[in-house]
Each structure stands twice: as C-alpha cells, then as structure tokens.
Amino acid sequence: xxxxxxxxxxxxxxxxxxxxxxxxxxxxxxxxxxxxxxxxxxxxxxxxxxxxxxxxxxxxxxxxxxxxxxxxxxxxxxxxxxxxxxxxxxxxxxxxxxxxxxxxxxxxxxxxxxxxxxxxxxxxxx
Numbered sequence: 001x002x003x004x005x006x007x008x009x010x011x012x013x014x015x016x017x018x019x020x021x022x023x024x025x026x027x028x029x030x031x032x033x034x035x036x037x038x039x040x041x042x043x044x045x046x047x048x049x050x051x052x053x054x055x056x057x058x059x060x061x062x063x064x065x066x067x068x069x070x071x072x073x074x075x076x077x078x079x080x081x082x083x084x085x086x087x088x089x090x091x092x093x094x095x096x097x098x099x100x101x102x103x104x105x106x107x108x109x110x111x112x113x114x115x116x117x118x119x120x121x122x123x124x125x126x
Contacts, residue, residue: 004045012038013063017045022054027062035069046080053084062096062124063104078111085117096122
C-alpha cells in the first residue's frame, strides 16, 4: 500500500496515513461542506489497510475544530481502527487538544468513552 497524504486547507485537515510505519495523523480543521467527499477516500484506504495492517498502528488526531458532518466520519474512522484492534493488532490512538480548549477535550472524552480501544487524551500546551 502507498502512503496517503492530503494537504490541509482552511476547511480540511492535513492527513498522513503511512502503512509501512503504521503512523497516521489528522491535523488541523475539519469543516468541509462535503465532509463525505473528503473522508470517503480515507475510509476506503483504511478498509484496505485493515485487511493486512501493520502489527502496530499509532494514530494521532490533532484537530482544532470539526463540524457535525465531520464528527460522524471521524467516528467511522475510529470504528475501523477499533476493528483492527479487535483483530489482535496493537492500535494506539492519541487525541491531542490545546490547553483550555474544552470543546476538543470533551469531544476526545466522548470518543474515548464510546470506544472499546484506549484513547489517550493529550494536552498540547504550545
């Protein structure tokens, strides 16, 4: 599989999915009006990755904002990661948020509560 890289914009996050290293990240803002159009190639890529995942996968979500449409698709991504985890692979999810960003902290807490996989909440003080 090839690495999937999508440059970030004002309305969509930078995404890097590196299957060889098992390192994935989502960084920036996710408020595209066409969230499905943005995230479906990522979800399709993850489905293919799930067929033969790296023994260890480390995913970092470092979003400063996401809209309601994006939240559903982020959940779909987390479900795919959870399936990889339940398949016996080591999957680590980090949810990074800025200090005092209560909305992003709460979003991370909600995802963590609903997942059957550990989600690390990390404060970024930069």
